[in-house]
Amino acid sequence: MKRTSRYPFSISVLHWLLAAALIGNLILGLMLDDNLDLLALHKSIGIAVLALVLFRLVNRLRLRRQLPASVNAHGTLSHLAERLVHFLLYATMLAIPILGWLKTNAAGHAASFFGVFSLPTLVDKSHALSHWFGMLHAAAAYGLAALVGLHVAGALVHALTRRENVLTRISPLRATSASTDAHV
Ligand code: HEM
Numbered sequence: 001m002k003r004t005s006r007y008p009f010s011i012s013v014l015h016w017l018l019a020a021a022l023i024g025n026l027i028l029g030l031m032l033d034d035n036l037d038l039l040a041l042h043k044s045i046g047i048a049v050l051a052l053v054l055f056r057l058v059n060r061l062r063l064r065r066q067l068p069a070s071v072n073a074h075g076t077l078s079h080l081a082e083r084l085v086h087f088l089l090y091a092t093m094l095a096i097p098i099l100g101w102l103k104t105n106a107a108g109h110a111a112s113f114f115g116v117f118s119l120p121t122l123v124d125k126s127h128a129l130s131h132w133f134g135m136l137h138a139a140a141a142y143g144l145a146a147l148v149g150l151h152v153a154g155a156l157v158h159a160l161t162r163r164e165n166v167l168t169r170i171s172p173l174r175a176t177s178a179s180t181d182a183h184v
C-alpha cells in the first residue's frame with residue numbers, strides 16, 4: 001500500500017467530527033453546575049463520542065499503512081512529543097466517556113442515550129466509587145483540554161512559522177492539486 005501526502009478522507013472526517021463533539025461536550029460538562037437539565041444531553045453526546053472513538057480507532061488501524069509520514073523527522077524531540085500527544089489524545093478520548101459511564105452507574109443511574117437505550121450497568125451503586133469516578137472523569141476531561149491546547153499550538157507552529165501544510169493534510173476537503181489524495 002502506498003503512503004499518501006495527506007490523511008485518508010475517513011480519518012479527516014472523524015478527526016473534525018470528534019473534535020467538535022469533544023469540545024462541545026467539554027463545554028456542556030463545565031455548564032452542568034448551573035443547569036442539571038443539560039446532564040442527560042451531556043451523557044447522550046458522550047455515549048455517541050464513545051461509539052465514534054471506537055470506530056475511529058478501528059478505522060485508523062485499518063488504514064495504518066496509508067497515513068502520511070510525520071512532518072517531524074524520526075528520532076527528534078518534536079517527533080517524540082507529537083507521538084506522545086497523539087497517544088494521550090486517544091487515551092483521554094476513550095477514558096473520559098468510560099469514566100462518565102462508570103460515574104453514572106455508581107451514582108445509581110443507567111447511562112441512557114437520549115432515552116432510546118441504556119448502556120449495560122457496569123458497577124453497583126456506591127458513594128465512594130461515584131466520587132472517585134467523578135473526580136477521574138473531570139481530571140481526564142481537563143487533561144484533554146490541556147492536550148488539545150498543546151496539539152493546536154503545535155499545529156499552528158508548523159503551519160505558520162514553518163509553512164508546512166499540516167492543516168491541508170487533515171482537511172476532508174479535496175485540494176485540486178493533490179493528485180495523491182486517498183479518499184478512503
Ligand atoms: C478534541 C480535539 C482534538 C483531538 C482529540 C485531536 C486529535 C488528533 C489526533 C489523534 C491526530 C493524529 C491523526 C490521527 O491519528 O487521527 C490529529 C491530527 C491533527 N490535528 Fe487534531 N485533534 C483535535 C483538535 C484539533 C484542532 C482544533 C486542530 C486545529 C488546529 C487540529 C489540528 C490537527 C492537525 C493539523 C493534524 C494533522 C497533523 C499532521 O499533519 O500530522 N486538531 N488530531
Ligand code: HEM
Binds near residue numbers: 135
Ligand atoms: C466524551 C466526552 C465527555 C466529556 C468531554 C465530558 C466532560 C465533562 C466535564 C468537563 C464535566 C465537569 C467536571 C467537573 O468540573 O466536575 C463532566 C461532568 C459529568 N459528566 Fe461528562 N464528559 C463526557 C462524557 C460523559 C459521559 C459519556 C457520561 C455518562 C454517560 C458523563 C457523565 C458526567 C456526569 C454524571 C458528570 C457530573 C459529574 C459530577 O457531578 O461529579 N460524561 N463531564
